[in-house]
Amino acid sequence: MTVRPGTDKLLAKAERLARGAETALAEGAPDLAAGRAFSAMLNAAKARLNESGVSLRTHARIARAYETLPEVDSAPAVWLRDALALRGTLAKEGDGLEFAEAEALVARARHFVNAVMLRPTR
Numbered sequence: 001m002t003v004r005p006g007t008d009k010l011l012a013k014a015e016r017l018a019r020g021a022e023t024a025l026a027e028g029a030p031d032l033a034a035g036r037a038f039s040a041m042l043n044a045a046k047a048r049l050n051e052s053g054v055s056l057r058t059h060a061r062i063a064r065a066y067e068t069l070p071e072v073d074s075a076p077a078v079w080l081r082d083a084l085a086l087r088g089t090l091a092k093e094g095d096g097l098e099f100a101e102a103e104a105l106v107a108r109a110r111h112f113v114n115a116v117m118l119r120p121t122r
């Protein structure tokens with residue numbers, strides 16, 4: 001598959017972060033796992049945006065721009081938006097996630113990254 005320069009690096013980073021999220025969860029670190037899961041989804045979204053010629057830096061702008069792209073099964077924009085909102089809530093309240101919440105986010109991130117890796121250009 002031929003992709004624009006930079007997309008391959010973003011996809012590789014998304015994959016590393018998704019693996020890191022799974023590892024952190026397995027080691028009993030749900031907050032670390034959640035942070036890595038969010039970052040994995042963000043980098044996968046950035047890869048799709050890069051394929052559309054869009055390069056953004058802030059999380060909110062990336063999430064908004066991702067919503068304008070055609071939907072990809074297992075990588076819906078609402079998952080990224082929900083992860084961003086959860087991250088904001090955790091930052092404000094300072095409370096950690098329950099293990100089950102982190103587990104669900106890590107699973108979503110894995111599906112999200114896998115879907116984008118299969119179809120970064122759509």
